[in-house]
Amino acid sequence: xxxxxxxxxxxxxxxxxxxxxxxxxxxxxxxxxxxxxxxxxxxxxxxxxxxxxxxxxxxxxxxxxxxxxxxxxxxxxxxxxxxxxxxxxxxxxxxxxxxxxxxxxxxxxxxxxxxxxxxxxxxxxxxxxxxxxxxxxxxxxxxxxxxxxxxxxxxxxxxxxxxxxxxxxxxxxxxxxxxxxxxxxxxxxxxxxxxxxxxxxxxxxxxxxxxxxxxxxxxxxxxxxxxxxxxxxxxxxxxxxxxxxxxxxxxxxxxxxxxxxxxxxxxxxxxxxxxxxxxxxxxxxxxxxxxxxxxxxxxxxxxxxxxxxxxxxxxxxxxxxxxxxxxxxxxxxxxxxxxxxxxxxxxxxxxxxxxxxxxxxxxxxxxxxxxxxxxxxxxxxxxxxxxxxxxxxxxxxxxxxxxxxxxxxxxxxxxxxxxxxxxxxxxxxxxxxxxxxxxxxxxxxxxxxxxxxxx
Amino acid sequence: xxxxxxxxxxxxxxxxxxxxxxxxxxxxxxxxxxxxxxxxxxxxxxxxxxxxxxxxxxxxxxxxxxxxxxxxxxxxxxxxxxxxxxxxxxxxxxxxxxxxxxxxxxxxxxxxxxxxxxxxxxxxxxxxxxxxxxxxxxxxxxxxxxxxxxxxxxxxxxxxxxxxxxxxxxxxxxxxxxxxxxxxxxxxxxxxxxxxxxxxxxxxxxxxxxxxxxxxxxxxxxxxxxxxxxxxxxxxxxxxxxxxxxxxxxxxxxxxxxxxxxxxxxxxxxxxxxxxxxxxxxxxxxxxxxxxxxxxxxxxxxxxxxxxxxxxxxxxxxxxxxxxxxxxxxxxxxxxxxxxxxxxxxxxxxxxxxxxxxxxxxxxxxxxxxxxxxxxxxxxxxxxxxxxxxxxxxxxxxxxxxxxxxxxxxxxxxxxxxxxxxxxxxxxxxxxxxxxxxxxxxxxxxxxxxxxxxx
Numbered sequence: 001x002x003x004x005x006x007x008x009x010x011x012x013x014x015x016x017x018x019x020x021x022x023x024x025x026x027x028x029x030x031x032x033x034x035x036x037x038x039x040x041x042x043x044x045x046x047x048x049x050x051x052x053x054x055x056x057x058x059x060x061x062x063x064x065x066x067x068x069x070x071x072x073x074x075x076x077x078x079x080x081x082x083x084x085x086x087x088x089x090x091x092x093x094x095x096x097x098x099x100x101x102x103x104x105x106x107x108x109x110x111x112x113x114x115x116x117x118x119x120x121x122x123x124x125x126x127x128x129x130x131x132x133x134x135x136x137x138x139x140x141x142x143x144x145x146x147x148x149x150x151x152x153x154x155x156x157x158x159x160x161x162x163x164x165x166x167x168x169x170x171x172x173x174x175x176x177x178x179x180x181x182x183x184x185x186x187x188x189x190x191x192x193x194x195x196x197x198x199x200x201x202x203x204x205x206x207x208x209x210x211x212x213x214x215x216x217x218x219x220x221x222x223x224x225x226x227x228x229x230x231x232x233x234x235x236x237x238x239x240x241x242x243x244x245x246x247x248x249x250x251x252x253x254x255x256x257x258x259x260x261x262x263x264x265x266x267x268x269x270x271x272x273x274x275x276x277x278x279x280x281x282x283x284x285x286x287x288x289x290x291x292x293x294x295x296x297x298x299x300x301x302x303x304x305x306x307x308x309x310x311x312x313x314x315x316x317x318x319x320x321x322x323x324x325x326x327x328x329x330x331x332x333x334x335x336x337x338x339x340x341x342x343x344x345x346x347x348x349x350x351x352x353x354x355x356x357x358x359x360x361x362x363x364x365x366x367x368x369x370x371x372x373x374x375x376x377x378x379x380x381x382x383x384x385x386x387x388x389x390x391x392x393x394x395x396x397x398x399x400x401x402x403x404x405x406x407x408x409x410x411x412x413x414x415x416x417x418x419x420x421x422x423x424x425x426x427x428x429x430x431x432x433x434x435x436x437x438x439x440x441x442x443x444x445x446x447x448x449x450x451x452x453x454x455x
Numbered sequence: 456x457x458x459x460x461x462x463x464x465x466x467x468x469x470x471x472x473x474x475x476x477x478x479x480x481x482x483x484x485x486x487x488x489x490x491x492x493x494x495x496x497x498x499x500x501x502x503x504x505x506x507x508x509x510x511x512x513x514x515x516x517x518x519x520x521x522x523x524x525x526x527x528x529x530x531x532x533x534x535x536x537x538x539x540x541x542x543x544x545x546x547x548x549x550x551x552x553x554x555x556x557x558x559x560x561x562x563x564x565x566x567x568x569x570x571x572x573x574x575x576x577x578x579x580x581x582x583x584x585x586x587x588x589x590x591x592x593x594x595x596x597x598x599x600x601x602x603x604x605x606x607x608x609x610x611x612x613x614x615x616x617x618x619x620x621x622x623x624x625x626x627x628x629x630x631x632x633x634x635x636x637x638x639x640x641x642x643x644x645x646x647x648x649x650x651x652x653x654x655x656x657x658x659x660x661x662x663x664x665x666x667x668x669x670x671x672x673x674x675x676x677x678x679x680x681x682x683x684x685x686x687x688x689x690x691x692x693x694x695x696x697x698x699x700x701x702x703x704x705x706x707x708x709x710x711x712x713x714x715x716x717x718x719x720x721x722x723x724x725x726x727x728x729x730x731x732x733x734x735x736x737x738x739x740x741x742x743x744x745x746x747x748x749x750x751x752x753x754x755x756x757x758x759x760x761x762x763x764x765x766x767x768x769x770x771x772x773x774x775x776x777x778x779x780x781x782x783x784x785x786x787x788x789x790x791x792x793x794x795x796x797x798x799x800x801x802x803x804x805x806x807x808x809x810x811x812x813x814x815x816x817x818x819x820x821x822x823x824x825x826x827x828x829x830x831x832x833x834x835x836x837x838x839x840x841x842x843x844x845x846x847x848x849x850x851x852x853x854x855x856x857x858x859x860x861x862x863x864x865x866x867x868x869x870x871x872x873x874x875x876x877x878x879x880x881x882x883x884x885x886x887x888x889x890x891x892x893x894x895x896x897x898x899x900x901x902x903x904x905x906x907x908x909x910x
């Protein structure tokens with residue numbers, strides 16, 4: 001037997017940990033469906049040429065090869081790796097596959113398409129800095145055909161805010177900015193190289209104000225006064241529409257600035273109305289503004305800001321396009337595995353018990369196993385998860401077995417119907433009927449508890 | 456934009472079809488957890504040397520390579536493909552990963568481990584005969600440490616029977632046989648090459664009795680009388696323990712035959728008690744008997760026998776082993792994607808509507824969108840999935856939008872609180888309150904209906 005060792009970058013959870021991950025996925029799905037989003041899954045592979053269209057991260061793609069193709073000396077053709085249109089790679093996000101799915105199935109979809117998607121993606125990065133090579137992404141997008149109303153930007157943020165609020169996390173804040181506001185402001189200051197300005201501001205959390213000011217002057221061609229105005233702009237964070245006046249006070253003016261103000265105010269107000277306290281206008285948000293074309297979002301967990309944004313996205317004017325149609329979209333994506341890894345390591349969440357089982361039905365002797373099976377059947381018919389003891393060991397041993405697995409109740413069937421059930425945490429034991437006994441609601445199925453909950 | 460075309464062997468569902476697949480996965484999970492099975496997921500990749508240990512299907516493995524490794528001219532080392540202990544391949548089933556998971560995490564698991572696992576697997580086969588290259592498997596296993604009681608064989612079959620019974624399928628029958636019975640019977644006939652006998656009998660459905668008789672005589676060294684006895688044995692199918700007498704009448708005798716009879720009888724009786732009518736003792740089941748060490752199962756859908764077994768498995772004495780422990784197991788596995796593909800193509804199941812949305816809240820004009828949002832929030836707070844109309848188009852157009860998406864209800868908010876809701880299937884419209892209105896239970900969330908249900 002070969003030595004077994006963990007693979008760096010490929011996280012794997014124990015059963016109790018998986019309950020937390022499953023809960024996060026369940027909440028995501030439940031809230032998305034409450035808002036009328038359809039779940040889809042796309043195949044794990046895409047032609048390499050599709051994956052490389054995004055350009056920047058081509059080094060990270062895992063390319064697939066059938067083992068026999070390799071033995072064949074990599075002859076040209078299917079799976080050979082020689083032809084990028086026929087070579088397959090594992091998807092590294094869920095956006096490239098969505099674009100392909102929308103084009104491939106456009107005649108069978110109705111638009112705006114409201115879709116959520118929770119799947120694993122793969123990136124061949126060096127597994128450092130808490131980066132995984134295999135991880136779940138959870139995406140939420142609304143895709144229009146040719147047009148997509150602006151208010152969808154707020155709507156997608158609302159759905160994501162409801163998801164994040166329902167998870168056992170410290171307070172999460174969704175930071176929003178819009179491209180028009182930043183670009184209009186830099187333009188009204190007279191700055192030409194707005195990409196350089198964005199790039200400099202994006203470094204604020206890492207290198208600090210002084211270094212960013214230097215970058216703005218040296219790389220972005222700003223005067224010291226312009227640099228100060230940019231830094232003052234980037235320091236604006238408000239829970240409501242009051243950011244607008246501060247932008248104007250700093251000299252922000254013109255049509256683009258006012259459009260940006262109107263857009264961001266609408267997003268902030270609509271999200272605040274739906275999920276009070278979650279949204280923050282944050283004009284320092286720069287990352288993605290060169291890619292997204294409208295509102296852009298990043299989200300941070302209180303006390304875990306070092307984790308970076310756990311949920312990002314925004315509006316893009318063209319997810320996909322063909323000869324007939326352009327597909328604009330608004331999307332937000334949670335880096336789910338990274339979030340779950342932190343939830344587990346920081347003990348933000350834990351399952352109320354490590355297994356689904358609520359009741360262990362004991363077995364007095366192998367001859368009466370059928371009777372224990374019947375009790376278990378009666379409990380399950382009412383939705384109470386249970387298992388029957390694997391062996392007819394001494395009852396003390398069966399109780400220890402339940403204890404070791406974290407099963408809260410042990411049932412003792414009796415031939416004369418005088419069954420009893422024991423709560424092995426309290427030791428309390430009572431006479432019960434398998435047709436009517438109910439565990440407390442908190443014990444029925446596994447609950448995911450916030451880490452700071454004391455029982 | 457590159458031409459988009461479907462990839463053969465990589466199935467992908469439309470949103471309405473995905474609802475059926477999701478339902479199958481949900482039922483699997485719900486029943487498994489009711490029986491105290493823990494859900495786990497393993498990483499999609501395993502070291503190639505682990506994947507090749509099974510031997511036979513090495514040609515089917517997809518090997519991974521990071522794109523940059525390829526550009527580097529496949530230098531030795533990580534991901535290079537040169538070293539099978541460091542080369543990674545996509546898993547082709549969930550059993551090899553389970554074996555590795557059990558060994559890797561044995562100190563953190565409690566045994567018997569009851570685990571279910573629903574994940575995609577990949578096989579680089581030619582996508583013919585309805586075979587997929589990427590597909591879901593849904594596995595259920597109980598793994599013991601060093602020992603595992605025999606009654607677990609029936610138990611796993613019961614859980615799977617409950618899953619299959621809850622799916623919108625025609626009647627499914629689980630066919631069971633045990634190795635001891637077949638082997639003991641062939642031995643008591645005096646046949647030496649029992650593998651050859653099994654191999655011949657395995658071909659019965661394909662080539663028929665006469666051809667199998669010839670094979671038994673020519674390849675397995677049977678006399679014509681022995682061949683007839685084998686064929687008579689393989690024709691035994693009973694719903695209860697009555698197969699035993701027929702085996703004895705055919706000359707089955709000895710300790711091994713009697714042990715096999717006791718084992719199979721116990722399985723049949725226990726499964727019949729839990730899920731009446733699902734189990735069949737079928738002594739023709741030969742496939743897998745050379746791999747499994749106890750009971751073996753195959754399952755067939757009435758009217759779709761040509762699909763082959765949709766759920767197979769059995770007992771194996773060693774899933775994994777290291778210096779300290781051996782891990783015996785009992786497992787059953789559903790080829791979920793193939794089953795769902797047939798459910799869809801044969802219209803065995805369909806969603807009650809194609810989207811999760813129960814109610815479209817209309818928007819009279821953009822100024823009153825906040826009011827429509829508030830109605831939607833009130834409905835969602837009571838678990839009613841809804842969406843707000845994307846544009847304030849004419850109401851007729853909003854109704855047609857709902858109709859096209861398959862949303863059953865359209866809500867008309869009114870500033871004075873005189874809201875109305877219309878069932879667009881019947882045209883019926885009534886005055887309602889968003890705080891109290893309830894759709895009929897069948898409309899609340901998507902139901903998966905059997906294909907033959909008429910509404």
